[in-house]
Amino acid sequence: MADTHGLGQDRLVWMFTQMLRIREFEERVKRSFEELPGLLRGHTHLADGAEASIVGSLTVLQPGDQILTTYRCHGYPIVLGTDPKAMMAEIFGKATGLCRGYGGSMHLTDPARGFLGTSGIVGQGIPQATGAAYAAQIARKNQVVLCFFGDGASKQGAFHESLNIASLWKLPIVYVMENNSYNVVTRVEQEDANAAAGEPLSVKARAYSMPGVTVDGGDPVAVYGEVAAAAARARAGNGPTLVESKVYRLSAHGNIIVPPGIPLHFPEHEAIAVFGDTEEYEAAKRGDPVPRFRARLIADGTLTAEGADAIAAEVRQEMQGAIDFGASSPFPEPADAVKFVYA
Amino acid sequence: MRELPYIAAIEEAIRQEMDRDESVLLFGQNIATTENDPFLAAFGHDRVRVTPISETAEIGMAVGAALAGYRPVVELYMAEFMLVAMDQIVNEAPRFRYMSGGQVKVPVVLKAGYGFTAGWAGQHTGSIYGMFMGVPGLKIALPATAADAKGLMATAIRDDNPVVFFHHYLLTLAPGEVPEGEYLVPFGQASIVRPGSDVTIVATGWMVGRAVAAAERLAGEGVSAEVIDPRTLAPLDTDTIIESVSRTGHLVLVDQATRHASASAVIAAEVADAGFGYLKAPIRQVTALDTPVPYSKPMEEYVLPDEDKIVDAVRRVLSPVSVT
Numbered sequence: 040m041a042d043t044h045g046l047g048q049d050r051l052v053w054m055f056t057q058m059l060r061i062r063e064f065e066e067r068v069k070r071s072f073e074e075l076p077g078l079l080r081g082h083t084h085l086a087d088g089a090e091a092s093i094v095g096s097l098t099v100l101q102p103g104d105q106i107l108t109t110y111r112c113h114g115y116p117i118v119l120g121t122d123p124k125a126m127m128a129e130i131f132g133k134a135t136g137l138c139r140g141y142g143g144s145m146h147l148t149d150p151a152r153g154f155l156g157t158s159g160i161v162g163q164g165i166p167q168a169t170g171a172a173y174a175a176q177i178a179r180k181n182q183v184v185l186c187f188f189g190d191g192a193s194k195q196g197a198f199h200e201s202l203n204i205a206s207l208w209k210l211p212i213v214y215v216m217e218n219n220s221y222n223v224v225t226r227v228e229q230e231d232a233n234a235a236a237g238e239p240l241s242v243k244a245r246a247y248s249m250p251g252v253t254v255d256g257g258d259p260v261a262v263y264g265e266v267a268a269a270a271a272r273a274r275a276g277n278g279p280t281l282v283e284s285k286v287y288r289l290s291a292h293g294n295i296i297v298p299p300g301i302p303l304h305f306p307e308h309e310a311i312a313v314f315g316d317t318e319e320y321e322a323a324k325r326g327d328p329v330p331r332f333r334a335r336l337i338a339d340g341t342l343t344a345e346g347a348d349a350i351a352a353e354v355r356q357e358m359q360g361a362i363d364f365g366a367s368s369p370f371p372e373p374a375d376a377v378k379f380v381y382a
Numbered sequence: 383m384r385e386l387p388y389i390a391a392i393e394e395a396i397r398q399e400m401d402r403d404e405s406v407l408l409f410g411q412n413i414a415t416t417e418n419d420p421f422l423a424a425f426g427h428d429r430v431r432v433t434p435i436s437e438t439a440e441i442g443m444a445v446g447a448a449l450a451g452y453r454p455v456v457e458l459y460m461a462e463f464m465l466v467a468m469d470q471i472v473n474e475a476p477r478f479r480y481m482s483g484g485q486v487k488v489p490v491v492l493k494a495g496y497g498f499t500a501g502w503a504g505q506h507t508g509s510i511y512g513m514f515m516g517v518p519g520l521k522i523a524l525p526a527t528a529a530d531a532k533g534l535m536a537t538a539i540r541d542d543n544p545v546v547f548f549h550h551y552l553l554t555l556a557p558g559e560v561p562e563g564e565y566l567v568p569f570g571q572a573s574i575v576r577p578g579s580d581v582t583i584v585a586t587g588w589m590v591g592r593a594v595a596a597a598e599r600l601a602g603e604g605v606s607a608e609v610i611d612p613r614t615l616a617p618l619d620t621d622t623i624i625e626s627v628s629r630t631g632h633l634v635l636v637d638q639a640t641r642h643a644s645a646s647a648v649i650a651a652e653v654a655d656a657g658f659g660y661l662k663a664p665i666r667q668v669t670a671l672d673t674p675v676p677y678s679k680p681m682e683e684y685v686l687p688d689e690d691k692i693v694d695a696v697r698r699v700l701s702p703v704s705v706t
Contacts, residue, residue, distance in 0.1 A: 105450065138483035141483040148481070148486060150482075155446070160473060166470070169443050170445060174447040174450035174451060175450065197442060200436035379480045379482075379484040380479075380480055381543050
């Protein structure tokens with residue numbers, strides 16, 4: 040295999056397994072719109088297509104490290120070890136959910152595993168992650184914080200204010216921008232001066248005197264390499280890095296936004312539905328990071344085809360268990376709605 | 383008891399809480415820019431930092447540091463500067479505990495001066511606590527005396543929820559007796575500043591002093607006015623107010639905020655809802671007019687509540703013809 044940045048065979052297989060788990064979880068969420076009508080409410084955002092970037096980034100974590108993410112948040116806790124049963128129950132609004140049914144798809148939180156929370160408002164988790172990095176700096180426990188957000192968020196003031204302070208204070212944080220080329224239905228070239236000028240979005244780091252790198256977000260090992268280097272720099276007290284991870288989401292931004300009465304479902308990806316660019320989407324499917332990593336591991340002898348199939352079968356079973364648990368769990372007591380307003 | 387200016391009482395509370403609890407942090411704009419700064423000298427760069435003019439980052443970072451186990455106090459200077467970062471105050475800090483099903487807490491104190499009606503014109507003079515009052519998960523402290531300023535700040539820092547601590551700019555140097563050492567004023571407990579039997583006057587902040595002055599004048603007319611300061615707007619101690627109205631039968635609400643964004647509008651609704659049977663006359667509200675605050679002094683005075691307007695309102699509620 041090409042450079043594995045010191046990742047051993049077991050670790051590579053673990054990474055592949057996590058990618059499969061995210062993919063299967065998200066496909067089951069998506070199918071639930073039709074298979075379990077009415078359970079999914081509001082707005083759901085899927086991480087299919089970003090598995091390599093998520094897993095490559097989180098493989099860097101050490102005990103005590105922390106993350107904050109966006110509302111497209113299902114992938115991260117799966118890798119951190121959160122029980123997919125509790126996640127699915129949360130997405131189904133059940134009392135057994137990770138957040139007891141108070142948060143839903145957009146607000147998964149698991150502080151016991153370092154997942155401090157998710158803001159549903161674009162860009163607003165960035166200062167929160169920066170504050171957690173300030174806490175990590177003064178706690179002196181060698182922690183880093185990974186801050187995940189999309190390309191759209193880099194047009195928010197919260198992004199710029201936070202990167203300025205993080206660089207100024209040399210905070211132990213890695214800003215992982217998952218650039219999926221779309222802010223909902225707006226292409227990145229339509230709203231980003233760097234993109235319009237043909238430059239990578241990582242050049243934004245220059246304005247704040249920090250390193251900025253762009254990486255193929257479809258390659259978990261490459262993502263791991265860049266995020267690991269950034270995390271090492273952060274742990275050494277040398278401050279933050281902006282990592283632009285180029286991904287392609289394989290589902291639309293989210294399920295359709297419609298008034299009650301119309302069944303929820305996922306529309307076609309914006310490349311096709313809005314821009315009529317079927318080839319762009321098909322090319323992304325051909326480059327799907329999950330089969331791509333599978334082929335690579337088989338080609339270099341890390342995994343056999345039978346071994347990969349066996350993992351996939353286990354993952355399917357695990358996520359069927361999550362669906363069954365979520366579907367059969369009870370709803371919360373209505374009057375519990377007044378709990379947890381105040382600590 | 384020794385006296386301290388209102389602002390010094392607030393600083394004493396922060397200092398004592400920072401001494402007591404190493405997780406308390408202080409950061410914000412234009413503080414601790416030299417090594418001589420007393421907070422910096424006492425607590426060091428880890429816990430005391432100057433920030434850029436970046437309210438969204440300052441408050442968002444406070445939320446993140448709180449999620450990670452610290453208790454940040456953010457110096458925001460003027461309440462209106464919070465408007466730059468409303469998402470963090472309204473839609474982030476008070477939501478995280480709830481959305482996580484009680485898994486996390488966000489103990490943050492936002493220290494914000496308000497009501498600087500001394501010629502600061504339209505953008506630095508507002509009494510904007512009303513727009514935070516209806517936000518579940520937020521607490522709001524509004525001290526009117528130096529002692530309450532100390533006690534409410536200490537309580538705010540120990541509270542496990544986000545607290546907006548509004549201190550009134552016109553009271554900055556107002557002296558008052560302040561207990562030394564640990565001093566906590568509980569949230570949600572109104573203070574009966576002046577007992578009385580004919581009319582209940584509820585006032586906040588700078589208006590508490592104006593209401594007491596009005597009550598003294600009214601005493602000369604044979605009117606016994608009770609003055610109540612809620613001290614915190616969230617939680618709001620409606621019990622003390624309604625109990626007072628049950629004795630006096632009359633209610634005048636005094637608030638420096640514009641009427642439709644005032645605490646008095648909320649208090650009036652609560653008393654109408656739960657204490658209507660005690661009222662012998664309609665409730666009267668003495669608030670700022672629904673205008674921005676003008677620069678020029680005579681116009682500024684015109685839009686704000688004052689002692690004369692309070693006296694007039696009390697006379698009206700106590701007069702039988704006032705019902706019409």
